[in-house]
Amino acid sequence: MIDVHDIERCVGCGACVDACPHGALAMVSDTEGFLRPQVNTSLCVGCGLCETVCQIGRFGSGQPAAASSSETAPGEPAGAMYGAVALEQNVTARSSSGGVFYLLASEVIRHGGVVYGAAYGDPAAEAAPDSLEVRHIRIDNISALAALQGSKYIQSRTAGIFTQVRDDLAAGRRVLFSGTPCQVAALKLFLGDAWPGLLTVDFICHGVPSPGLWREYLAFVKKETGRDVFWVTLRDKRKVTDRFHSCLKLTDRKPPYRSTEIYDRAIANLWIKVFLSNMAMRPSCHNCAFASLQRVSDITLADFWGGEKTHKALFDLGRGVSLVMCGTPRGEEAIKSILPQTVWEKAAEEDIRQPRLHSPAAASPRRDAFWADKARYGFGRKLAGKYLDYGFWQIIRRRLRAAFGAGRKKAVNV
Ligand SMILES: Cc1cc2nc3c(=O)[nH]c(=O)nc-3n(C[C@H](O)[C@H](O)[C@H](O)COP(=O)(O)OP(=O)(O)OC[C@H]3O[C@@H](n4cnc5c(N)ncnc54)[C@H](O)[C@@H]3O)c2cc1C
Ligand code: SF4
Ligand code: SF4
Ligand code: SF4
Numbered sequence: 001m002i003d004v005h006d007i008e009r010c011v012g013c014g015a016c017v018d019a020c021p022h023g024a025l026a027m028v029s030d031t032e033g034f035l036r037p038q039v040n041t042s043l044c045v046g047c048g049l050c051e052t053v054c055q056i057g058r059f060g061s062g063q064p065a066a067a068s069s070s071e072t073a074p075g076e077p078a079g080a081m082y083g084a085v086a087l088e089q090n091v092t093a094r095s096s097s098g099g100v101f102y103l104l105a106s107e108v109i110r111h112g113g114v115v116y117g118a119a120y121g122d123p124a125a126e127a128a129p130d131s132l133e134v135r136h137i138r139i140d141n142i143s144a145l146a147a148l149q150g151s152k153y154i155q156s157r158t159a160g161i162f163t164q165v166r167d168d169l170a171a172g173r174r175v176l177f178s179g180t181p182c183q184v185a186a187l188k189l190f191l192g193d194a195w196p197g198l199l200t201v202d203f204i205c206h207g208v209p210s211p212g213l214w215r216e217y218l219a220f221v222k223k224e225t226g227r228d229v230f231w232v233t234l235r236d237k238r239k240v241t242d243r244f245h246s247c248l249k250l251t252d253r254k255p256p257y258r259s260t261e262i263y264d265r266a267i268a269n270l271w272i273k274v275f276l277s278n279m280a281m282r283p284s285c286h287n288c289a290f291a292s293l294q295r296v297s298d299i300t301l302a303d304f305w306g307g308e309k310t311h312k313a314l315f316d317l318g319r320g321v322s323l324v325m326c327g328t329p330r331g332e333e334a335i336k337s338i339l340p341q342t343v344w345e346k347a348a349e350e351d352i353r354q355p356r357l358h359s360p361a362a363a364s365p366r367r368d369a370f371w372a373d374k375a376r377y378g379f380g381r382k383l384a385g386k387y388l389d390y391g392f393w394q395i396i397r398r399r400l401r402a403a404f405g406a407g408r409k410k411a412v413n414v
Pocket of ligand 1: 095180208302
């Protein structure tokens with residue numbers, strides 16, 4: 001049975017749940033709102049299968065992250081690197097950086113494959129109340145790919161997904177699996193064998209905040225504005241394409257169901273403050289084994305921080321630039337197939353400024369105090385005021401807007 005006492009190192013990948021043939025494991029929310037496996041001892045037969053897929057103790061912090069069970073595992077530093085921007089403006093507008101993920105995904109689907117990635121809810125499901133929960137979904141048509149585009153700064157729910165990937169591969173489908181490096185490592189351990197039809201894509205990962213706290217944040221926005229959040233993007237490039245903006249769309253809970261947008265520099269958004277504060281990150285992220293130049297996936301994507309001077313022509317396009325790191329020959333081949341759909345330049349290690357290629361993010365010294373106060377007060381003005389710079393003037397601005405500007409597009413900093 002997996003070592004549930006070593007829970008601080010559990011990345012929450014959910015592979016153990018998928019691996020258990022007896023249904024003895026389930027992912028449940030802990031006190032910080034992170035999902036962790038719980039064993040039903042009356043169903044567990046002690047077969048140990050869950051341990052064979054668990055990454056706890058397999059990769060040391062800062063150690064090479066190669067997943068030993070895959071033929072595509074890179075034991076070497078990353079291969080070719082590029083800066084790239086998708087030619088089509090529609091693609092970059094919905095993507096966090098240069099839209100390379102979308103190009104790779106549409107290529108796989110065009111060849112009869114399927115794509116797995118993180119979305120706000122499942123557009124195919126009717127579960128409206130939790131439709132902004134972040135979870136991994138399966139997509140097999142290009143028109144639905146938009147749901148996967150863009151960064152969701154919340155840990156995504158994956159339980160059940162690894163089994164679906166295995167079924168698709170066994171049926172002979174090509175599969176692109178995209179996720180955090182620890183989710184890719186989990187998939188490789190779960191699959192065991194190397195699958196020639198599998199292409200894995202991760203990103204340089206700062207860490208993932210709590211999904212339970214995300215739910216409380218959304219409830220706080222509802223309370224503050226009197227409206228329901230029905231759409232969100234934390235990397236909005238529709239108006240200002242090369243900077244970091246966020247947008248929430250809200251609607252009245254009662255007729256006449258007016259809708260409005262909260263649009264602002266991302267740094268003013270309360271959830272982005274949560275993300276950047278390092279107070280609500282999953283504990284395992286501060287000991288991440290994948291904060292390394294040696295990658296676990298065929299391809300690693302990121303924002304091309306550091307390339308502003310060396311790759312000025314790409315940045316001058318003003319649409320966001322993807323950093324692309326090829327980890328394996330398979331990744332390199334996939335990237336070469338989509339480069340003609342981009343403006344691209346070769347990149348080198350010294351061009352990149354990415355702290356998470358060298359070490360995990362340190363936890364905030366205020367992390368424990370944050371969670372102690374969160375348990376006391378819940379997620380609200382008091383907590384946000386004390387830890388997230390949610391000030392008096394922001395509240396006044398929001399009140400004025402509620403009184404005089406309902407329906408207009410103005411910033412309220414929630
Ligand atoms: C939690 C998180 C932390 C990140 N940290 C960094 C960082 O430190 N440095 C950096 O340069 N870039 C970071 N990124 C990645 C960056 O924001 C872009 O996603 C990346 O540059 C790819 O951009 P793109 O335009 O090619 O594709 P996009 O369309 O923006 O990428 C979408 C892909 O990201 C995946 N994805 C989105 N949210 C999640 C999630 N919550 N869990 C798993 N997969 C998800 C989707 O499945 C999809 O495949 C982070 C992203 C996330 C989600
Ligand atoms: S030991 Fe076997 S039965 Fe028990 S939780 Fe693990 S996989 Fe399930
Ligand atoms: S398999 Fe993943 S979710 Fe399960 S205990 Fe290991 S790290 Fe945690
Ligand atoms: S920081 Fe590391 S442990 Fe945390 S989600 Fe990213 S890859 Fe996983």
